[in-house]
Amino acid sequence: xxxxxxxxxxxxxVHARPASHVEALCNQFCSEITWQNQRTGMSGNAKSVLSxxxxxxLLGDECLITISGQDEDTALDQLKRFLxxxxxxxxxxxxxxxxxxxxxxxxxxxxSNLNIDHQQGRAVSDGIGRGILSMMGAVNFDxxxxxPSALSPSxxxxxxxxxxxxxxxxxxxxxxxxxxxxxxxxxxHLSIVNDEEFQQTIIRHLTEGRSCAEAIIATAKHFGDMIxxxxxxxxxxxxxxxxxxxxxxLQSIYGEERFVSQTQLLEPTVCLAQDLTPxxxxxxxxxxxxxxxxxHGGSTSHTVILARSFAIPTIVGxxxxxxxxxxxxxxxxxxxxxxxxxxxxxxVERYYEQEQKVKQIVATRQAKYRxxxxxxxxxxxxxxxxxxxxxxxxxxxxxxxxxxxxxxRTEMLYMDxxxxxxxxxxxxxxxxxxxxxxxxxxxxxxxxxxGDKPVAYLNIPAENNPFLGYRAVRIYPEFVEMxxxxxxxxxxxxxxxxxxxxxxMISSMEEILWVKDVLxxxxxxxxxxxxxxxxxxxxxxxxxxxxxxxxxxxxxxxxDFFSIGSNxxxxxxxxxxxxxxxxxxxxxSLNPAFLRTLDHVVREVHRHGKWIGLCGExxxxxxxLPLLIGLGLDEISMNAPSIAATKERISKLDSRECRQLLxxxxxxxxxxxxxxxxxxxxxxxxxxxxxxxxxxxxDLDLRSKEEVIKTLADNLFITGRCRYPNKLADxxxxxxxxxxxxxxxxxxxxxxxxEHIEQSAISVCRLANPIAWGDEQAxxxxxxxxxxxxxxxxxxxxxxxxxxxIMHADFRDQLMHASTDEQVEALLKQELxxx
Ligand code: PEP
Ligand code: MG
Numbered sequence: 001x002x003x004x005x006x007x008x009x010x011x012x013x014v015h016a017r018p019a020s021h022v023e024a025l026c027n028q029f030c031s032e033i034t035w036q037n038q039r040t041g042m043s044g045n046a047k048s049v050l051s052x053x054x055x056x057x058l059l060g061d062e063c064l065i066t067i068s069g070q071d072e073d074t075a076l077d078q079l080k081r082f083l084x085x086x087x088x089x090x091x092x093x094x095x096x097x098x099x100x101x102x103x104x105x106x107x108x109x110x111x112s113n114l115n116i117d118h119q120q121g122r123a124v125s126d127g128i129g130r131g132i133l134s135m136m137g138a139v140n141f142d143x144x145x146x147x148p149s150a151l152s153p154s155x156x157x158x159x160x161x162x163x164x165x166x167x168x169x170x171x172x173x174x175x176x177x178x179x180x181x182x183x184x185x186x187x188x189h190l191s192i193v194n195d196e197e198f199q200q201t202i203i204r205h206l207t208e209g210r211s212c213a214e215a216i217i218a219t220a221k222h223f224g225d226m227i228x229x230x231x232x233x234x235x236x237x238x239x240x241x242x243x244x245x246x247x248x249x250l251q252s253i254y255g256e257e258r259f260v261s262q263t264q265l266l267e268p269t270v271c272l273a274q275d276l277t278p279x280x281x282x283x284x285x286x287x288x289x290x291x292x293x294x295x296h297g298g299s300t301s302h303t304v305i306l307a308r309s310f311a312i313p314t315i316v317g318x319x320x321x322x323x324x325x326x327x328x329x330x331x332x333x334x335x336x337x338x339x340x341x342x343x344x345x346x347x348v349e350r351y352y353e354q355e356q357k358v359k360q361i362v363a364t365r366q367a368k369y370r371x372x373x374x375x376x377x378x379x380x381x382x383x384x385x386x387x388x389x390x391x392x393x394x395x396x397x398x399x400x401x402x403x404x405x406x407x408x409r410t411e412m413l414y415m416d417x418x419x420x421x422x423x424x425x426x427x428x429x430x431x432x433x434x435x436x437x438x439x440x441x442x443x444x445x446x447x448x449x450x451g452d453k454p455v456a457y458l459n460i461p462a463e464n465n466p467f468l469g470y471r472a473v474r475i476y477p478e479f480v481e482m483x484x485x486x487x488x489x490x491x492x493x494x495x496x497x498x499x500x501x502x503x504x505m506i507s508s509m510e511e512i513l514w515v516k517d518v519l520x521x522x523x524x525x526x527x528x529x530x531x532x533x534x535x536x537x538x539x540x541x542x543x544x545x546x547x548x549x550x551x552x553x554x555x556x557x558x559x560d561f562f563s564i565g566s567n568x569x570x571x572x573x574x575x576x577x578x579x580x581x582x583x584x585x586x587x588x589s590l591n592p593a594f595l596r597t598l599d600h601v602v603r604e605v606h607r608h609g610k611w612i613g614l615c616g617e618x619x620x621x622x623x624x625l626p627l628l629i630g631l632g633l634d635e636i637s638m639n640a641p642s643i644a645a646t647k648e649r650i651s652k653l654d655s656r657e658c659r660q661l662l663x664x665x666x667x668x669x670x671x672x673x674x675x676x677x678x679x680x681x682x683x684x685x686x687x688x689x690x691x692x693x694x695x696x697x698x699d700l701d702l703r704s705k706e707e708v709i710k711t712l713a714d715n716l717f718i719t720g721r722c723r724y725p726n727k728l729a730d731x732x733x734x735x736x737x738x739x740x741x742x743x744x745x746x747x748x749x750x751x752x753x754x755e756h757i758e759q760s761a762i763s764v765c766r767l768a769n770p771i772a773w774g775d776e777q778a779x780x781x782x783x784x785x786x787x788x789x790x791x792x793x794x795x796x797x798x799x800x801x802x803x804x805x806i807m808h809a810d811f812r813d814q815l816m817h818a819s820t821d822e823q824v825e826a827l828l829k830q831e832l833x834x835x
Contacts, residue, residue: 001068002076005038009088013058016241018091019049020191025082031069033079038062048197049188050242054226107337108726109733110710114347121293121318123338125308126641128355129290131268133323133331133340136276141217141243148254150211160202160212163253167193167245170252176456192245198223212253220246265289270333270340272320276303282390286310291333293340295320306412309386309393311641315340350707358714366644370401374647376629380655384646385443385637387615391429394436397640401647405442406563406637407502407615408433410486411453419457420482426489434497441498443540443563443615443637444490446483448472448504467568467577472505473515480518487522494534501537502563507545512558515539543612544568549601556608563637564598566616573597589618590674595627595666602631613637622649623678623723629655630662652685679755683787686720688759690798691828694719695763696821702767705774709733709750712763712783721759721785728756728785740774746816747806748773751784753795760786762798762832764824766816780815782828798832805831 010018026033026046036043037055039062044051046065057063065083067075104120106112150156171190192198201222205215223242250259263283265271270291271284281292281303292307292314307314313335323340332341332352341348374384385406386397390413397405413421413429421429433442449455450471458479463469476483490501503515519539526533541548541555544565548555555562566589571578573594576586588594605612613635618624620642628636629650638646661681668674695715702708709732713725722728731754735741742748763783770779782802786795805811811831818824828834 001066002072003064003066004076004080005062005064006083008057008059008061008063010091011059012091014052014055016049016053016188016192018087019052020188021087021090022052023047023049023191023195025079029069029071029075031067031072031075033075034066036064036066038064045197048195049191050195050223051197105338107339108730110706110726110729111337111351113706114351116341116345116348117343118339118341119318119322120339121315123335124304124316125312125314125335127311127313127335128352128359129270129313129333129335130330131270131290133272133326133329134269135320135327136263136271136273141220144217147213147217148211150209150214153207153209156206156212157203159253160206160215163212163249164193164199166252167248170248188241189245192242193249213250216246216249270331272323272327274320281306282392286312291335293318293320293323293333306389308639308641309388310396350703354711354714358718361718366648369647369651370644372647373403374650376650377652377654378656382629382633382650383635384643385613385635386640386643387637391432391436393640394433398436398440400640401643402640404440404635405433405437406613406635408442408444409448410445411447411449414447414449414455415453423485423489426486427492430490430493430499431496434493434499437497439498441500443500443502445502445504445542446486450475467571473503473511474505477514484518484522487519488526491522491526491533491537492531494537495532499534499537500540500561502540502542504542504565505545506541507547509551509554512541512555516558543601544572546573546597549597552601552604553608556605556610559610561611562601562605564601564612564614564616566614566618569597569616570594588671590624590671592666592668592674595662598631599662599666602633606632620646622646625649626653626658626678626681627662627665629653630658680789682758683789686759688721688761690760690834691762691825691832693821693825695761696824697764698766698818698821698824699768700765702765702771704771708765708771708781712765712781715763716757716761716785721761722757724756728754731756732783740776742773742776742778743803743806744776745806745812746770746777746779747812748776748778748781749784749799749802750781751795751799753786753788755788757785757787762828764828801832
């Protein structure tokens with residue numbers, strides 16, 4: 001017998017991943033190896049991950065290793081070497097997309113002042129959702145009833161043998177196509193299924209006459225309890241791994257019909273997941289999915305793009321473990337601020353009631369535009385289309401007011417599976433989309449695989465610069481049969497709808513000519529086979545590689561239409577990675593160089609009598625819309641929930657003014673100058689008097705300074721005077737921080753000169769009951785929000801005039817006792833000499 005001691009230097013102690021390394025090494029020897037934690041006195045079999053975890057070994061614990069058997073000398077030698085040299089480095093922290101150098105946006109004061117219990121991530125899909133927080137993949141064994149009863153112990157053992165083998169096989173297959181974190185997690189799961197103690201515990205239950213299901217659940221509970229007793233929070237959270245593996249085992253023995261997939265939702269739910277594949281997302285019942293929190297995933301990842309198109313509020317980069325204690329409880333996900341609220345107090349309820357009210361008012365107003373054609377003030381029409389990634393999105397896109405599908409990203413049909421879809425599967429999907437479109441046009445983009453969209457079964461090796469590498473049209477020659485299959489499916493479906501074909505990432509004439517040859521071949525084949533298809537299916541290209549801008553005249557001779565992929569065109573023109581947070585400041589589509597490029601290509605395409613749209617994320621950005629209208633694009637395609645808002649914005653613009661604005665923007669020298677120009681343009685867009693009835697509310701039930709400032713700022717958003725009410729409110733708070741604006745006599749005058757108010761306003765609110773306003777009480781609030789670019793010292797003049805008037809009792813009385821909004825409006829106008 002040999003022994004030695006060592007001290008654990010792992011920050012998170014011996015949990016599943018490091019334990020699986022020890023177990024793997026120890027299983028190479030026939031000697032018995034035990035691991036005793038001197039602090040807890042607990043010892044375990046070093047050949048079992050679960051047993052090792054059960055010793056509750058934490059950072060700094062002294063452990064005694066005992067080895068006895070034939071090969072004890074070699075085992076001692078190797079284990080000692082491993083524990084000294086490799087073990088301390090074998091547990092890199094799990095990668096989290098919330099890298100420390102990506103600063104989270106500061107939360108608005110109206111929210112942070114409420115001291116709400118919350119966690120913050122990055123907001124990637126807007127909206128507010130409420131539901132039970134549930135971890136995808138986490139199973140509650142207590143909820144499983146009517147378990148299958150036991151057959152004979154030998155039958156049950158046989159079933160268990162097959163079940164274990166099939167789980168091992170399935171995890172091993174997943175391992176071949178996984179990377180980094182995912183592969184470490186899978187490795188840990190594999191060690192659990194193969195674990196000696198785990199398997200022995202199951203067998204013991206079977207020999208006692210239990211069914212496989214009963215044995216698995218009892219085993220899960222046994223090891224789960226053992227881990228839950230650990231003194232480390234980190235270790236406790238590893239219990240999920242055991243539940244996960246045990247559920248996979250149940251599914252493999254009894255089938256997924258009996259033990260349904262954990263993507264099945266039973267009540268309004270906010271889903272929390274390390275990661276979610278696009279196909280898992282599509283499986284979820286959207287009527288019950290109220291929000292999504294992903295530890296990983298950027299703002300243009302495909303699952304996130306899907307979430308946006310289904311209007312599911314989504315946050316990324318939030319550590320799932322930080323929320324583990326809230327699983328099963330009611331939460332609110334705020335996809336605008338990027339927070340998940342875990343304690344729903346009364347002020348929280350009131351905060352979100354107000355948020356919902358504002359959303360509702362805006363949605364009702366925008367709904368009027370949804371089914372109308374998008375036309376500018378002077379009557380120029382623009383086609384507003386939707387981006388989709390699967391035919392299942394198409395009906396909703398049209399319900400949201402899409403006049404066409406401007407981009408059907410098809411690569412998702414190829415991802416998260418073991419082989420490419422065949423022609424019939426694709427044909428059916430395209431036919432489904434045609435049915436939803438009911439004659440409206442659909443631009444199907446052929447596969448854009450590679451870059452950030454890997455497909456394991458194509459075995460494309462990892463690259464240093466995937467966005468500059470083997471991607472989209474560049475892979476077609478190698479996978480020509482797959483490309484042809486897709487073309488055949490699109491052409492066949494073209495017999496049932498108005499389909500167009502678009503090729504991604506075209507950078508040269510050679511690629512265009514090659515694609516046209518292949519397309520001609522496919523057409524010829526179909527003709528020969530007498531398969532019906534529309535003879536005139538237009539062929540277009542994505543305009544996303546800058547080289548095309550310089551040969552656009554030649555492309556117009558070969559190509560029917562173009563769609564600007566602003567996501568990629570920005571990254572390729574500015575040489576700035578669209579997914580790299582470090583260079584996010586240089587990734588800006590307002591760069592004058594970018595605007596000049598857009599203007600050049602649109603003019604050239606139109607000069608040649610061809611059609612050009614835009615389908616990148618830029619299309620949905622309200623602030624940039626005047627520039628896109630100024631360009632004279634034929635179409636703008638975007639996520640469907642943004643369509644009604646865009647149509648409303650277009651109705652308020654004049655395309656000739658937008659053209660002048662674009663000319664000025666292209667002459668700016670910096671992004672900052674363009675932003676300033678856009679802000680000034682917005683200011684001139686509406687004539688709104690300083691005092692107006694729609695900014696006056698009497699006898700409101702507001703209970704704090706936060707509620708007052710929020711409600712008044714929100715109202716300025718509703719009335720179209722400001723775009724970012726939270727930023728405007730923050731500017732008001734900045735003033736309140738210096739000195740509270742309570743004047744005494746129940747009056748307060750919060751005020752700011754801000755870039756966030758487009759049309760200056762005096763807002764008024766009389767409260768049902770007085771509230772604390774700093775050291776004073778306030779019941780009548782007059783809020784001054786003046787535009788930063790407004791003339792001279794107007795701000796101070798109005799402020800001091802108001803303050804002086806409020807010193808007069810009869811002015812105060814008249815305001816306090818006014819019975820209508822109109823009376824207040826008239827009084828203020830008269831006293832401030834604004835008539
Ligand atoms: C784009 O690049 O703007 C685009 C729409 O394509 P994707 O985001 O799929 O690369
Ligand atoms: Mg692109």
